[in-house]
Amino acid sequence: MQLKYIMNRKKELLKAPRMAVEIAGVRFKNPVLTASGTFGYGLEFANLMDLNSIGGIVVKGLSMKPIKGNPPPRIYETASGMLNAIGWQNIGATEFVTAKLPGLRNYETKVIVNIVGFELNDYLEVARFLNDCPGIAALELNISCPNVEKGGFHFNKNPKDTYKVTAAAKKACRKLPLWVKLSPNVTDIREFARACEDAGADAVSVINTLVGMAVDVEKRQPRLRFLTGGLSGPAIKPIALRMVWEACQAVKIPVIGVGGIARTEDALEFLIAGARAVQVGTANFYRPDASQRIALGLQEYCRSHNIEDINELVGSLHAYE
């Protein structure tokens, strides 16, 4: 009886699809991560889901020193999406490492730190600092945030600047893989993805938010005090998916898909289009366990479609003849 149980269990295990993916030598137990700025420092969600169920957590964009952020109103909901202009409010890298990272280390989930900066040196400083902190799996260089007056966004306006900041950052964090998070507010994302690859980036995250705006027609005032904000959520999924697909055609380094992923099906679209992993963003707000559900859903899909290894799915899109 017990033997039979063990045998069955073994069969099951053999049948269980392999969900792990690798990005720049780092193994993620599954391809579902949470997107920066939408999952706090991770621990905020510990009561609402099993943090161990997902591949990784990308924490809120960090600078060396704390940043206050923009005055409110900072967010506004739109059709199937939301605008935000948080403006890089964060507790600073030191505080993160002392107050948050130890808690995160209790989980078997990879921690990726998103880093922000106004100028080149800001990025380098924080990259160097984090390079030596145990418990961090990778850095994600955020050069694509539209919500600060003169933020790193200008590094994402032409591929040369993207190259420059990436190359410098790569030097500053030799121990850690470097991901670069790209802006969709460009004419051709391929150029930027290529610039990152050429500069030594280990992966690109595609996409950050699209710049948008909303107006209160009674007050005739912008809905956000910052005037414009970043659009995220299901509304932008088709754009994100297209850009991920384009980036995958342009570079050989892994592409991580972000933008409007809320359900298992969304994640599948990105993986099939070529993303090595996905990040769940805005969905965390209205469904705190969205990432866990998606991780489970992917496994279920693989099982029911006889896919032994999730990597078979990556880039498996077959276009019409």
Add this chain to the structure above:
Amino acid sequence: MQLKYIMNRKKELLKAPRMAVEIAGVRFKNPVLTASGTFGYGLEFANLMDLNSIGGIVVKGLSMKPIKGNPPPRIYETASGMLNAIGWQNIGATEFVTAKLPGLRNYETKVIVNIVGFELNDYLEVARFLNDCPGIAALELNISCPNVEKGGFHFNKNPKDTYKVTAAAKKACRKLPLWVKLSPNVTDIREFARACEDAGADAVSVINTLVGMAVDVEKRQPRLRFLTGGLSGPAIKPIALRMVWEACQAVKIPVIGVGGIARTEDALEFLIAGARAVQVGTANFYRPDASQRIALGLQEYCRSHNIEDINELVGSLHAYE
């Protein structure tokens, strides 16, 4: 008694807000137009709404000779939006002028013709041809359609090309005002709006669709045979509104707002942000009388807000101090 009635009626009329707007010397009875490709050649909607109730109709993009268009599937619905890759299917300018324009002339609604082309000469040929046809109020140069393999879209990839095609087209249609319809798939729409203005365009229409994509996760195939398509509908409104606002900051010629306008409130947002007129697109599909409703709604808003002339509203956004 009768006198009193007449007096009251007169008062009412005096009180009725003035809704007309002017673009390049052409007067539109109100600022609500329908967007190209979403209202056919206009007459398709004659049974479902009063075509006289709106300011103008921008007809489907026309080329000199008929174009077959892309193979299906051509459309797919997404969160608060849709993707399309029609591929410029149209009956050709000659057929339009003989079979459709006479019917449209029965209405007191302005007709704007959207023109498409693969190469510079295609635009000029059709512009010259239409220049001499009575019953057309303006031409709208579509250099922003993402859905043809090597369509005019390349004229919207850098401002120099935009300048070139606009200047040439302006020469080709001396009798008619020239609007240029811009693509949102660019890093900085201001540069393109300025190029149009410099080249002599009389107005810019902002925006065409954003390039997007969707995947069928069962077939692992793109949802559209053309692979990518143009995203439209409420989902893109925040992006369109931001770009309209930016264009208004950059140029003095009128900006016509397009993108996700489905309700009166949406139209108001664009007018307040600076648009001289608006175009209703995708909403025509699911609510065939959307444009009429919006035209009425704007009047109602003006009345209830004591706005005597809708032009007072245009650009009346007051930012936070």
Add this chain to the structure above:
Amino acid sequence: MLDRKVKIKSVRDLGSNNYLLTLNAAEQARLIRPGQFFMLKCVEEVDENPLLRRPFTVFNICRHARSGRPAGLELLIKDVGTGTRKLVRMKPGQIIHCLGPQGNGFKVSAEMKNRVEMACLVAGGVGIAPLYMLAQDLMRQNIKPVLFYGGAGASDLVLREYFEKLGMDTNYTTMDGSFGERGLVTEPLARFLHKRAHRNIRVYACGPWGMMQAVHKLSERGKLQCDVSLEARMGCSLGACLGCVVRIKDPHGEDRYLRVCQEGPVFDSRLIDWETEPV
């Protein structure tokens, strides 16, 4: 064509995700010809998702018991996605936007009976929808309709009792053999046509693309005219968006596109480029 807000009278669960939706749309019911369809907004509020209306063929017109006058529409709806799911979950009394009737239906004319002896109506699953009104029309012209109705299992052969009540010959097939003959619906059809070679039979088909293609081939082999009722994703149903096209191969090998909402949904099967599925 009218655009109306209509009330849902009832939603009957037929099993296997099929539902019979009855709408109080008397005004529109009066205008219908077999094979025409309506565009329904699958939610009550016009700006809710899904944005686009969805097309559904009229299965039947329900009539006032006494006067016999049209009272409403009966639609057969299969829940296959977001829009259909929301629709079939609606409750009696709720309001939806209903636009139609749209499209060119089946052309059954009085002079047809001189040329046509018999009609084969071939349905795959929910493709049965346009065939009931067609069968009635054919019978009115004294053309004998025979039904060929296939599905995955017995529970997919919904509403077959309607056809049986008309006194029609029926042939059922299921893939799992749970009802009628096991296998594809084209098998009994092929035998039927083979036995009646050189007779004036007209074929009508509605169902999955592959099935219609197979029926088309059988018809071509027998030199029979075959009309198919096609599906396509529709943006507007007004001929304006050009989203719903099907690829047509004309005799000179040139291709072009016709709109399913305007030139269809019913097409002569010889026109269709069967290599290019429109959905």
Add this chain to the structure above:
Amino acid sequence: MLDRKVKIKSVRDLGSNNYLLTLNAAEQARLIRPGQFFMLKCVEEVDENPLLRRPFTVFNICRHARSGRPAGLELLIKDVGTGTRKLVRMKPGQIIHCLGPQGNGFKVSAEMKNRVEMACLVAGGVGIAPLYMLAQDLMRQNIKPVLFYGGAGASDLVLREYFEKLGMDTNYTTMDGSFGERGLVTEPLARFLHKRAHRNIRVYACGPWGMMQAVHKLSERGKLQCDVSLEARMGCSLGACLGCVVRIKDPHGEDRYLRVCQEGPVFDSRLIDWETEPV
């Protein structure tokens, strides 16, 4: 804090677009302190619009008749937009996602009664929501609560009977004079505080920004501690999105931002930068 699917027990129309929503959320009801709030998904399906949940304060805990144990939540909801409209149109038996309790409520402690004689509860319209449970808590500590409740008209002063049943002193104002004193709620409050200068009064306010600012000023003038319950657009209520902040002016004139969902929604009114409305 729990995230649960809960059933709607009832939706009672109170007039003037106000509704009393009762949720079968016993498990969560047990955890509540006055002034805390819940995040409700305003639709049944999680991926429908509006996407984001909406915050609502608990007005009251309803209890099992016999055992007196918490059975559910009563929320006062004013229909002001898409989300609230969808919520109040839901039917008993429907399911919504309910996350909470969230935030720091009012801090009423046993030692307070030594310092505080009396409490002024100031509400503008739907701002009444957090004050009922607060009033009960204060009374348990033998601190006498007095209600100042203002609205545009009589019909905006919803649920006032709950407070009257507690036996509280009440002061009503309406802008149109249709009930109580005509004018702003701060007028009777100012007179009340003026008459009782140098007494240990504590002020609590919830309502429109301008009203709370005025109450804050009155309190400052009287050197009274004033707690306000703020509103902000919320993305998550978990402290993660940083969308819900209010600007704080610290004594050194430096500003920074606190999250209404975490550090609030109740704040000492002296902390707030009243020049920067967060909504």
